[in-house]
Amino acid sequence: MKRIFVILLSIFLIPLTRADASSTVLLAEPTHRLSSGIFFDNGLSDLISPTGRLGRLVFDKTNKSATWIIDPALIEEISDLVDGYTYLDKDGKQVSAPPLVIADIWLNTVKNNSRRTTVLALPYGNPSLSFLTKNAPGELSLYRSLGQERLAALLGREVGQTSATSAGELPRGTAVIYSSLRKPVATLNTLVTLREVEDLRLKLAQLLDTSLSKEVRSLLNNDLEGAVKKLDQKIRISGGNYTITSSRYELPITIINRFDQQVNLDVRIFPTNSRIVVTSIPRVTVGAQSQIQIKVPISVIASGDTTLRIQLLTPRGERVGEIKRIPLRLAVISASTTWFATSLALILLLAVITQSVRRVKRRRKIG
Numbered sequence: 001m002k003r004i005f006v007i008l009l010s011i012f013l014i015p016l017t018r019a020d021a022s023s024t025v026l027l028a029e030p031t032h033r034l035s036s037g038i039f040f041d042n043g044l045s046d047l048i049s050p051t052g053r054l055g056r057l058v059f060d061k062t063n064k065s066a067t068w069i070i071d072p073a074l075i076e077e078i079s080d081l082v083d084g085y086t087y088l089d090k091d092g093k094q095v096s097a098p099p100l101v102i103a104d105i106w107l108n109t110v111k112n113n114s115r116r117t118t119v120l121a122l123p124y125g126n127p128s129l130s131f132l133t134k135n136a137p138g139e140l141s142l143y144r145s146l147g148q149e150r151l152a153a154l155l156g157r158e159v160g161q162t163s164a165t166s167a168g169e170l171p172r173g174t175a176v177i178y179s180s181l182r183k184p185v186a187t188l189n190t191l192v193t194l195r196e197v198e199d200l201r202l203k204l205a206q207l208l209d210t211s212l213s214k215e216v217r218s219l220l221n222n223d224l225e226g227a228v229k230k231l232d233q234k235i236r237i238s239g240g241n242y243t244i245t246s247s248r249y250e251l252p253i254t255i256i257n258r259f260d261q262q263v264n265l266d267v268r269i270f271p272t273n274s275r276i277v278v279t280s281i282p283r284v285t286v287g288a289q290s291q292i293q294i295k296v297p298i299s300v301i302a303s304g305d306t307t308l309r310i311q312l313l314t315p316r317g318e319r320v321g322e323i324k325r326i327p328l329r330l331a332v333i334s335a336s337t338t339w340f341a342t343s344l345a346l347i348l349l350l351a352v353i354t355q356s357v358r359r360v361k362r363r364r365k366i367g
Helices: 002-012 043-047 053-059 061-065 072-082 101-113 129-135 137-155 172-191 195-206 214-232 335-366
Strands: 024-027 067-070 085-088 094-097 119-121 235-238 242-244 248-257 263-271 276-278 284-286 290-300 304-313 319-330
Touching: 024 053, 043 053, 043 072, 053 061, 053 101, 061 101, 067 072, 067 101, 072 101, 072 137, 072 195, 119 137, 129 137, 129 172, 137 172, 137 195, 172 195, 172 214, 172 263, 172 319, 195 214, 235 304, 235 319, 242 248, 248 263, 248 284, 248 304, 248 319, 263 276, 284 290
Parallel strands: 024 067, 067 119, 242 319
Antiparallel strands: 085 094, 235 248, 248 290, 263 284, 263 304, 276 290, 304 319
16 A cells, blocks of 8 residues: 555656647557566566656656557556566566556556547557568558557557657568568468467567667567467477388378367378379368368389478468478389289299199109
8 A cells, every 4th residue: 555655646746847739658668578478577667667767758747638659569568567477587587576556557547648639559569660661561561450459459449550660770680580480470360360379470570679679689589489489380280100001092191270260271292202192182171279180092103212291281372380291111012013923923833733743644654
């Protein structure tokens, strides 16, 4: 109770500054949260305190007439502080923090002060506008529309859109990593429309904030690479090593879906050499949190070793996950070889019979 009183007193004593109708309030801050939802530091709680940078902006009562420009990602992160949260201390150990009262006060103040003025949503995560315009305009459009949608839901009112404010050059390494990660997530999002996929797709936008420090950028690079790989493994193929002893065989392959939504997939299968011929299979549907087994018809041309390369595709032909390689050992005797062996056996049998008949005749003559 004493802590709440101190916070309210601090807010009341914040000096007032004159603002006019043309002024703006910019609420944006580089992310403090990992893809898992754990905060990698506790800096956000200081920033929203009455004496912090974000606290001074929000608790200044003269800003009620200003235009509010807000990054929805920031509002989401501060909302996570309200009911308690987990952050990493300087030693990398997880610390469980209790509900943060000032976070609730800060959010309610944002809603109240911006109620009768213009509110504009930044593209989610305030990413580099120049980079996205040139390299991923489709993602920029998504960050804008979802940013507006989420901010409107968080504030409980209609909001407009505005361009990102993140300025400066994006490190080349970050640009390369982002480009390699966004495609598999965007592809999954065409199959699965769940919040977890959308959240990770939006999280990638925060990697493009040019004001990130070098240390935080490196941390996010590693975190997001791991998160995308983990998400990518939710739809996968399971297979083993097989020895095939017949000329025609139906190879069992298991397709696994660990999302809470069914998916439709095409399966492209091709061998690494001409020892086998594979028949194409129709589109498959895998239910939510389930797996199915399909049978792949195979015709063996010659014995030896080969490998099947199997790629899952969306109905639009986009690759899902990595190529699965299934080694095959072919130990099949061909029809011509079987005929030759049978003929040879018959010839040997006739030779033995002929020789036996001759021996019998020879004995009769001697007798």
